[in-house]
Amino acid sequence: MNASTEALPVVVIGAGPIGLAAAARLIERDVQPLVLEAGPSAATAVRSWSHVRLFSPWAEVVDPAAEKLLAPNGWVSPDGATYPSGADWAELYLQPLADILGDTVRYNAAVTGVSRTGRDRIVDADRDTQPFVIHLVDADGAEERIHARAVIDASGTFSTPSPAGGSGLPxxxxxxxxxRISYRIPNLKDPAVRARYAGKRTAVIGTGASAFTALAYLADLAKAADGTGTHATWILRRGISGSTFGGGEADQLPARGALGLAAKAAVDDGYADAVTGFRTGAFERDSDGGLILVGEDGHRLDPVDEVIVLTGLRPDLTFLNELRLGLDERLQAPTALAPLIDPNQHSCGTVYPHGVGELSHPEKDLYLVGMKSYGRAPTFLAMTGHEQVRSIAAHLAGDQEAAERVELTLPQTGVCGGAGIFDQPATAEPAGGGCCAAPTTVGIGASAFSGGC
Structure with a gap:
């Protein structure tokens, strides 16, 4: 890399929890960041699930370098033992952090493409010495091109939920x-949303923490005066076993364990029926306008009024198409990271902390971090992302010893062990690793935005 390239900023894509932590870590290392955020404020994705409470406490979702930036400006850290909602996280921490970063963060800057200056993905000659070129579009549709010495993609996966289809296709x-279909946990405090589900039959597809939360929310609605007749049909692609509902009281993240217990109570108390071994193949409308879910095997369920699909998220890689990515063919996670997070092999609590070594790609100085680094794998923790960007910032500052050092101990879940359940037949019960039973709706902080993070 030449001197002129060294003088360029490190572009961070996304002003969410991990993107802002990356900026704080770079500043700590005297490396200039430039954060590009597609939305009008910090934490745009987090704000869209503002009604959901995280299942990691404040102490685990504030990056230490970010706290060092905030503290001299009068910021007071919330009680570390309490659990923020998405709104709390955005308003009490992430937006204040972005405000401190000032012009380092640009809003309404949607990245549409990243490449090497003068080099498409085919060209080898002097590739690593060329700066990155980032194309972006502002809120008015005006196009712009900027250059960077390195790129950290922390854009997450929230914008690309997985479909209901059991084959991975719609x-x-x-x-x-x-x-009639939503891919988010409903905000039942919103009168319009509440009216959509009150007294209705709703199918919930998914087996992660987000599905647990939706089931618990619908059960609470059914108990309310305005929710008479509310009922959920919980659709699982596999069977139910003792581990389906996660770690329960054995989970070292107690709030996460409580989510599974709440979902179990919804079923046990009759507010939800469970349909197991069902892989959705089609949606049909009946004569009354209801939706009939048809399985890939032709099995038809009773009509429902609404469907909530919480089958996981997947990364948007389209704007990185001119770069050379090294991704696992199954998880779409960095090749070296994938074996550490593969739910076919690992449970939620056995993911080893990792950094620049596992996150590197054939394209030098390009890094996917945060939830996006996990590809389609579930159970991402905010603390994991903080460690990722700490290591990358150290590497970009030339401190390789710090980059390779592990500075994180992760909480484990008490019931996950050995193999996951993805290798089981559709009608089989999970072999273990129930807390990793399926991709969750979003996972910054601990798993999903369901009590995510």
Whole structure:
């Protein structure tokens, strides 16, 4: 890399929890960041699930370098033992951090492409010495091109939820039924949203913490005066065993364990029925306008009024198409990281802390961090992301010893062990690792935005 390239900023894509932590870590190392955020404020994705409480406490979702930036400006850290909601996280920590960073953060700057200056993905000659070129579009549609010495993609996966179809593709009729399908945990405190589900039959597809939260929310609605007749049908692609509901009281993240217990109570108390071994193949409408879910095997369920699909998230890699990524063919996570997080092999609590070594790609100085680094794998922790960007910032500052050093101990869940359940037949019960049973809706902090993080 030449001297002129060294003088360029490190571009961080996304002003969410891990993107802002990356900026703080770079500043700590006297490396200039430039954060590009597609939304109008910090933590745009977090704000969209502001009604959901994290299942990691404040002490685990504030980056230490970020706290050092905030403290001299009068910021007071919330009680570390309490659990923030998404709104709390955004308003009490992430936006104040972005405000301190000032012009380092640019809003309404949607990245549409990243490449090497004068080099498409085919060209080898002097590739590593060329700066990155980032194309972006502002809120008015105006295009811009900027250059960077390195790129840290912390854009997350929240914008690309997985479909209901059991094959990983949208089920037949899924797009046509979009008016009755949501891919988010409903905010039942919003009167319009509450009216959408009150007294209705709702199918919840998914087996992660987000699905647990949706089931618990719908059960609470059914108990309320305005929720009479509310009922959920919980659709699982596999069977139910003792580990399906996660770690329960054995989980070292107690709030995460409580989510599974709440979902179990919803079923036990009759507010939800469980349908196991069902892989959605199609959506059809009945004569009354209800939705009928049809399995890939032709099995048809009773009509429902609404469907909530919480089958995981996947990374948007389209704007990185001119770069040379080294991704696992299954998880779409960095090749060296994938074996550490593969739910076919690992439970939630056995992921080893990792940094620049596991996050590097054939494209030098390009890093996918945060939830995006996990590809389609679930159970990402905010603390994991903080460690990722600490290591990368040290590497970019030339401190390789610090970059390779592990400075994180992760909480484990008490019931996960050995193999996951992804190698089990559709009708089989999980072999273990129940807390990793399926991709969750979002996972910054601990797993999903369901009590995520």
């Amino acid at each position: 089920a037949l009729g899924e797009k046509a039924a979009a008016d």
